[in-house]
Structure formats: structure tokens, C-alpha cells
Amino acid sequence: MNPRHQIFISSTFRDLRKERQAVLDAILQLGHFPSGMEVFPAADATPWNVIETIIAESDYYILIIGGVYGSTDEKGISYTEREHDFAVSKGIPVLVFLHGDPSKIPVGMSEIDPIAQKRLSDFRNKVEDTHHCKYWSTPEELKSQVVVGIVHAIRVTPRTGWIRGNTGDSAETLKKLTDSLEENSTLKLELKVLRDSLGTRSEVGGQLASGSDIIELHFIPEDFKEWTIVISWDELFKKAGAYMLSDIPENEILFFLSRELSVIAASSQPNPEQANKIALNAKLEKDDFDKIIYQFLALEYLEPITIVKQTDLFGKPRTQHIRGFRLTKYGSTKLGKLLAIKKS
Structure with a gap:
């Protein structure tokens, strides 16, 4: 192993x-x-x-x-x-x-x-x-x-690391895995309902916001309630997709995006230099982040997964099942096209 x-x-x-x-x-x-x-x-x-x-x-x-x-x-x-x-x-x-x-x-x-x-x-x-x-x-x-x-x-200096979920052998591990799979199935069902209500992705039917369409995003906590950023879906996917080259937990995506986008938002503040110093403290509003994730799912850029980790944050043995995402084949192709260098 x-x-x-x-x-x-x-x-x-x-x-x-x-x-x-x-x-x-x-x-x-x-x-x-x-x-x-x-x-x-x-x-x-x-x-x-x-x-x-x-x-x-x-x-x-x-x-x-x-x-x-x-x-x-x-x-x-x-x-x-x-x-x-x-x-x-x-x-x-x-x-x-x-x-x-x-x-x-x-x-x-x-x-x-x-x-x-x-x-x-x-x-x-x-x-x-x-x-x-x-x-x-x-x-x-x-x-x-x-x-x-x-x-x-x-x-x-070998460390515990992550191992495949099928190496777990305890009843507790099996139960947690089953619960996670059920959660995954529920998420997929919700996604199907969302797709049925919204229609096909914008590249096919033009019914979903994507590409150069824009979204306005907001930040928390209270000190950043006036901070906003208006960004296109393509630019947003370029920033998010760069961190999804491997399977990634949902909370990591949120933190990465908060860090990237807060720096951009800081540049439009009355005192950009001072704002940039505190940008690390800003986080995307959870509702806005959920909109981003569900939109990427609806556009078939991402698919939900369950990540299994065998240790807790202190390195002690403990099986954890974490909700995460990975790029779909379509999402990888889309990201590659966005990041590719165009002819001048």
C-alpha cells in the first residue's frame, strides 16, 4: 500500500x-x-x-x-x-x-x-x-x-498519508462510508432536479449562465460587507479550476477562492494598499459559494466525490470522510481551453 x-x-x-x-x-x-x-x-x-x-x-x-x-x-x-x-x-x-x-x-x-x-x-x-x-x-x-x-x-521520514477507502476494515469505517455514499447519491439527485428545472448547460441550450455572463459576489465578516466583486463565469472557473487538478475537499475550494477573489476586491477599495493587507481575513459568503458550486455542477464542470482520510488534524489514526469534488472530463477540457495561450 x-x-x-x-x-x-x-x-x-x-x-x-x-x-x-x-x-x-x-x-x-x-x-x-x-x-x-x-x-x-x-x-x-x-x-x-x-x-x-x-x-x-x-x-x-x-x-x-x-x-x-x-x-x-x-x-x-x-x-x-x-x-x-x-x-x-x-x-x-x-x-x-x-x-x-x-x-x-x-x-x-x-x-x-x-x-x-x-x-x-x-x-x-x-x-x-x-x-x-x-x-x-x-x-x-x-x-x-x-x-x-x-x-x-x-x-x-515516512508519514501516515492518505490511503484508498477500500483498505478500511472496521464496522465504523464501513458505516461512515455508507453514510457518505448516501450523501453523494442525495447530492446527485439534487443535481438532477436542478438540471431538470434549468435545462441543459449554456453551451448547449443557452439556458445557464456561463462564459462571459457575470456574477456579483460578496464577502464576510461584517468588516467586509461593502466588498464586492463582479466576475465572469469563465474567469471564476479559471481561478477555481486551477486548484482542482486533483481531488479536493469542498472547504479547500472555498478557502482558495476566498483568498484569490478578496485580493481582487481589495484592489477596488478606496485604499487598495491597506485593503490588500487585510484581504486574507475576508471570506466569500456561503450562499454565494454554494451558487458557484451548484452552477459548476449544473454546467458539468465538476462531479461530487467522497475523500477518505485516515488521520485527524493532529496525525492520530482516525478515518474521516470528506465531501469533495473533481473536474469532469468536460471540465478538464473546458479549463484547458480557458488557460491555453491564444494566438496574438
């Missing part, structure tokens, strides 16, 4: 988009699950609690450091550094990948503030003192380093 592992990717975001994608590709090619600040809490937990939860649930933690220290909390510590410190405190194996020559990083991708530069330097020194680090200069080189690093980490 070869378990699949959940691997948390930690880094600043805007300056390391290509690098994060390279790491995500490496994890998927090895047959594991990439994650990164992607869990949505059932209760009114703070965003940092969300991040703590998904890190605690991860089997391995990957840290990428480039030329930016990143957004900081009220104590001046970046969220990336906080994530690293939390992973270490939980005993999660940490794989560190540092840019090999920060002086060659373009100015637009580097810190220019002396205080931020000092904090970034201190952070680099801290991880170099406590971890065996690897160094990279291009996304391709980083991807190769990550593949080797993951294989080595799994061999020397």
Missing part, C-alpha cells in the same frame, strides 16, 4: 507564482496532494486558525523563499514565517528551498524597504541554521529539487 501525502506549499504569492506552479506540478506528478492555506472552517474561526488546521493536517511542509518577506501580522512577522514556525512546532517534516542568489532577483520581485530586507535576511538565516536547505535559480530547477526532496523525505 502506497499512501498519498498532503504537502503544504508555503511562500509569498505574487512574486513566486511560477515557482509555486512548478512545485504544485512536481507534487502532482509524484501522485500526492498539494495544499496551501486552503481549508475553510465550519465555524467562525479566524483565517490564521484555518491555516494552522491545514498545516497540522499536512504530512510534509515545503518552504520557498525568494526576494520578498511578504505580508506581516500585527507583530511584524510575515505569514510565511509564521507558517514555518507552526509547522516546526507540530513536528512536520520541513523541506526548504531558497533562491540561490537573491542579488540577481529583479527589483520588482525583491524587498526595497530596509526593514523588510532585514527581516527577510534574518528569516533566511534562521532556516539555514535549522534545516538542510536546497538552492534554486529557476522554476525548472526548483521543480527538480522538489521532486528529489519529496522522494527523500518520504523515504527517511
